[in-house]
Amino acid sequence: MFPSRFDYVAPDTVEEVLATLAQHGDEAKILAGGQSLIPLMKLRFASPGLLVDVNRVPGLGFVEETGEHLRVGTLTRNTELERSALLKSGYPVMADAAPMISDPLVRNRGTIGGSLAHADPAGDWGSVMLALGAEVVIKSSTDERTIPVSELLVNTFTTSLDPTEMITEIRVPKTPARSGGSYLKMERRVGDFATVATAVHLTLDNGTIKRAGIGLTAVGSKNLQASAAEDALAGAEPTAEAFEEAARLAAEASSPSSDVRGSAEYKKAMVRTFVRRGLDKALELARG
Amino acid sequence: MEKLDLRSRVERSVSRRTFIKGVVATGATVSAGAYVLRSSGASTASAQGAVERLVTLRVNGQDRRVDVMKQETLAMTLRYKLGLTGTKIGCDRADCGACTVLVDGVPKYSCSLLTHQVRGAEVTTIEGLANGDELHPVQQAVVDEAGFQCAFCAPGFIMAMVGTIQESPSLTRDEMAHALSGNLCRCADYPKILNSAMRAAEYMRSTTA
Numbered sequence: 001m002f003p004s005r006f007d008y009v010a011p012d013t014v015e016e017v018l019a020t021l022a023q024h025g026d027e028a029k030i031l032a033g034g035q036s037l038i039p040l041m042k043l044r045f046a047s048p049g050l051l052v053d054v055n056r057v058p059g060l061g062f063v064e065e066t067g068e069h070l071r072v073g074t075l076t077r078n079t080e081l082e083r084s085a086l087l088k089s090g091y092p093v094m095a096d097a098a099p100m101i102s103d104p105l106v107r108n109r110g111t112i113g114g115s116l117a118h119a120d121p122a123g124d125w126g127s128v129m130l131a132l133g134a135e136v137v138i139k140s141s142t143d144e145r146t147i148p149v150s151e152l153l154v155n156t157f158t159t160s161l162d163p164t165e166m167i168t169e170i171r172v173p174k175t176p177a178r179s180g181g182s183y184l185k186m187e188r189r190v191g192d193f194a195t196v197a198t199a200v201h202l203t204l205d206n207g208t209i210k211r212a213g214i215g216l217t218a219v220g221s222k223n224l225q226a227s228a229a230e231d232a233l234a235g236a237e238p239t240a241e242a243f244e245e246a247a248r249l250a251a252e253a254s255s256p257s258s259d260v261r262g263s264a265e266y267k268k269a270m271v272r273t274f275v276r277r278g279l280d281k282a283l284e285l286a287r288g
Numbered sequence: 289m290e291k292l293d294l295r296s297r298v299e300r301s302v303s304r305r306t307f308i309k310g311v312v313a314t315g316a317t318v319s320a321g322a323y324v325l326r327s328s329g330a331s332t333a334s335a336q337g338a339v340e341r342l343v344t345l346r347v348n349g350q351d352r353r354v355d356v357m358k359q360e361t362l363a364m365t366l367r368y369k370l371g372l373t374g375t376k377i378g379c380d381r382a383d384c385g386a387c388t389v390l391v392d393g394v395p396k397y398s399c400s401l402l403t404h405q406v407r408g409a410e411v412t413t414i415e416g417l418a419n420g421d422e423l424h425p426v427q428q429a430v431v432d433e434a435g436f437q438c439a440f441c442a443p444g445f446i447m448a449m450v451g452t453i454q455e456s457p458s459l460t461r462d463e464m465a466h467a468l469s470g471n472l473c474r475c476a477d478y479p480k481i482l483n484s485a486m487r488a489a490e491y492m493r494s495t496t497a
């Protein structure tokens with residue numbers, strides 16, 4: 001199977017990538033890991049006129065802590081994230097999620113920026129980033145802007161990116177001491193997209209919850225942020241009742257549809273169970 | 289091909305220059321602005337980073353000169369231009385692993401890599417493993433364990449095993465199962481494939497020890 005014909009360029013600087021995007025607009029698509037885009041092109045779901053391969057641009061793959069943030073380069077492969085000691089020690093929700101994304105071969109190619117830009121409601125990184133309150137740095141040939149992931153994800157396969165723009169990095173607020181998180185994913189078997197998955201991040205302050213972040217995977221038209229549940233937890237004591245109520249609110253915020261992976265009712269029930277369990281796990285880690 | 293689920297999760301595209309319709313499972317139709325179809329007329333690629341059709345690929349330690357279309361995948365080039373038909377094509381969409389080859393030592397799906405993307409990289413296929421008549425330890429382990437039934441999936445599995453074991457020589461059986469989860473076997477011969485993989489790791493540890 002061949003994708004339909006396209007032109008292909010592989011620039012080696014971000015400036016060249018952006019200049020090419022500026023010139024070609026919605027004719028062009030960035031090629032990152034290609035694990036979503038190339039299959040989509042073969043099936044004719046996407047037929048861009050020009051592919052701009054960013055894999056030869058040096059310096060787009062990195063994981064580092066600087067100042068206020070954990071910075072992750074857009075082209076960082078899922079395999080690298082899975083192996084990152086930094087994530088294991090400080091960002092448990094990311095460390096949990098990375099090895100559950102697809103299978104090892106897809107992870108060897110697939111990138112975090114590609115995953116966010118693809119905006120699949122069943123994608124895992126979107127929910128994780130919502131829970132962490134992360135931002136993306138977006139560049140075009142004339143501009144640079146930083147927006148929260150909640151503003152990036154608009155709808156199924158739809159983001160607020162302009163065709164002339166590229167995500168260059170993801171910025172996660174550094175997790176304060178007494179933080180914990182978890183990513184729980186139900187999949188029919190290893191490597192599958194989520195039936196339901198929940199990302200939870202908690203920060204404690206003197207025994208109360210300072211901030212709670214909750215992201216939901218595969219239960220709506222995009223990765224969902226369970227804002228009502230987050231608000232209910234902020235400032236509250238981390239009690240079983242508070243967690244139960246937050247889990248209920250999160251399930252209420254979800255709008256799954258029935259499909260081969262399960263009925264809508266079942267998925268809603270799983271959101272509740274997973275958020276509840278995820279909060280327990282996050283609390284345990286936050287208490288150290 | 290339920291693993292990728294493109295058929296069920298994205299509905300067929302509509303007319304040109306419009307948005308494709310994305311459908312999530314049961315049919316909540318939404319427009320998918322991110323996947324705009326190509327407009328009429330080919331776009332002219334800018335000079336920046338443009339590629340030649342005639343490329344030199346490094347495959348199994350040899351330089352191979354080959355004429356490659358931009359939309360050609362590595363699996364296609366290997367099989368139909370270079371005659372390396374050991375690499376199989378199953379799903380052709382990053383799902384089954386039949387097409388697995390090593391690119392700079394890392395196992396990847398060759399059906400979902402453009403050939404132009406591997407310029408300058410070292411590609412290893414199943415044909416490149418044996419040293420003359422001497423089988424690679426992983427191949428030997430597969431023979432000793434009678435590891436496959438029809439063996440259509442074998443080249444992909446073997447390449448994944450080589451890459452995996454080189455990276456992590458001492459996995460447990462359970463870890464190995466996870467590490468090889470990007471490869472599917474239609475005959476469902478997994479227990480014996482895992483036996484082969486565990487024996488392969490043992491052979492590779494003793495050859496490098």
Ligand SMILES: Cc1cc2nc3c(=O)[nH]c(=O)nc-3n(C[C@H](O)[C@H](O)[C@H](O)COP(=O)(O)OP(=O)(O)OC[C@H]3O[C@@H](n4cnc5c(N)ncnc54)[C@H](O)[C@@H]3O)c2cc1C
Pocket residue numbers: 029030031032033034035036037038074100101102103106109110111112113114115116117118122123124125161165166167168191192193194291292322381382383
């Ligand atoms: C069998 C299979 C199973 C999978 N299972 C899962 C799973 O369980 N969970 C999960 O989260 N994902 C899963 N995926 C998706 C996989 O993780 C994808 O690789 C990923 O979502 C897209 O990343 P990519 O780097 O491959 O992007 P590409 O396929 O290269 O690109 C995807 C889209 O993003 C755009 N893009 C890429 N980079 C940028 C950028 N820097 N700026 C702007 N736009 C950009 C592209 O133009 C394209 O529209 C699976 C994929 C496969 C094939």
Ligand code: FES
Pocket residue numbers: 376377378379380381382383384385386387388397398399400
């Ligand atoms: S042919 Fe199935 S993954 Fe490439």
Ligand code: FES
Pocket residue numbers: 436437438439440441442472473474475476477
């Ligand atoms: S042995 Fe037949 S597909 Fe694996």
